[in-house]
Amino acid sequence: MLLLTGATGTIGGALARLLAAHEVPFRALVRRDGITLPGAEVVLGDLDDPATLPAAFDGIDQLFLNTAGPYPAEEPVIAQQRAAIDAAAAAGVEHVVKISAVGTRTGGPMPFGTHAAIEAHLADSGFAATVLRPNTVMQNLVRGISGITPEGRFFEPFGGKIAHVDARDVADSAFAVLTGAAPRGGAHDLTGPAALTAAELTAALSTALGREIELVQPGLDELAPIMVERGMPESYVRHFVELAGLVTDGALAQVTTAVTDLTGNPPRSIEAFLAEHREQLLAPVKSYFQV
Template structure:
């Protein structure tokens, strides 16, 4: 695919001198993970192409192949985010990956913990495609985001001081999206983690009841966890505007939570970033303003 001539590597018509910094394409750049990642890379002096459907600088829509080639120009590393709400991530991402695979590149995929146990899971299918491609990759498999409390679950918290999800009494090792971004930064800017997968978690596993107590303390108001049954939860997601297939998929994931599969605390954030992960206390303190009526 490429050849070495006169100390430079020729990739088609792009010549890359050894150690010359290339561009990093960050997909989902306006999202929970993409935004702090773009900031960290920019602060570190990397050349970043921050892309999404609504990006003013680099418009990329997975559903519009005409947007792929312009943002991939001169890019040697790609951070991939599959947007939530899309049940079939593998199908959505396939045309983009086909284009991106035309040049040697490294891919850091925002995947999800648990997919490694199910080759039929959409994000696992994306992982398998990257593994088979021969390109370098890093898979980041985070636990449930702390950030869900101020995004997905925010409306009932603000309106009624409740977190109505079907999690039972099980614990989850919630992670702050900033730690996922910091892990992605490490995976993109170092070769040490290439061709490895990391299950990312926060520093401790908590029940939703315990999490609600922490949010309450920092918000200065009563916030309670309320277990809801699957069907009621699906109905509430659909009412909030989520597609039915994704609502059912998300609800099925809570089945794994109830069985304790989300409770594993890992040291991957420390391995990747050199720092301890952010606690829910710290997250709640920073985001307390969200949880007010």
């Protein structure tokens, strides 16, 4: 039996829908009562409370390890995923597919350092493991993290190209490995088919939405104190500034063939994603990065 963590989230939700569509049996660990997921045996468990995990892991042979991103702090996420790895080891799980992040490096700003710490614990635990490292997912554009204000302004503080990947391609890649269609093992940087500058992404948004979108790139000297004023922890904002520097230097710019290699299909393009999500993109949001 396969256990999914994070099945109510962006990437995990895409995988849960795919498994259900293919009638692959799976169990989903959720931390809130009353959740139903098509095709899933739903079990209650909270990765913040390791005592709740043994029952959920009973009879599991593969684990899909995926929780929230490390915002505003990385320690809880590292502890959650370490708890899941330890519960998997105790239950005799054979294989773990871990969702990590492109650019992961020991000592790097979160999310890079966060996922490096979890990957190290996974390696130390001696599991057969497959690590999938997605680039920024396209779905972030429609989930209130960034987005377009009612005035048509798109706030993007990151310079440097980003090879956004569709969360459904991350799910397709995980599905291929979990079902044996692709080989287990290794670490795979999952990207979309192209890396775009913020200006190129803004032009694609204008085309998809049929209205002129204005790119606003706030300087980090201006944005960082505003983020602190909005209540974001200073440690998070420090990591954010360090991360922005790495993105400017190309940390998220590489385009890989990993999605095609694992799934046999080319990754979805940002243009197709924007056209498909026109309605959600037009919904007004207050951008996280607004100045």
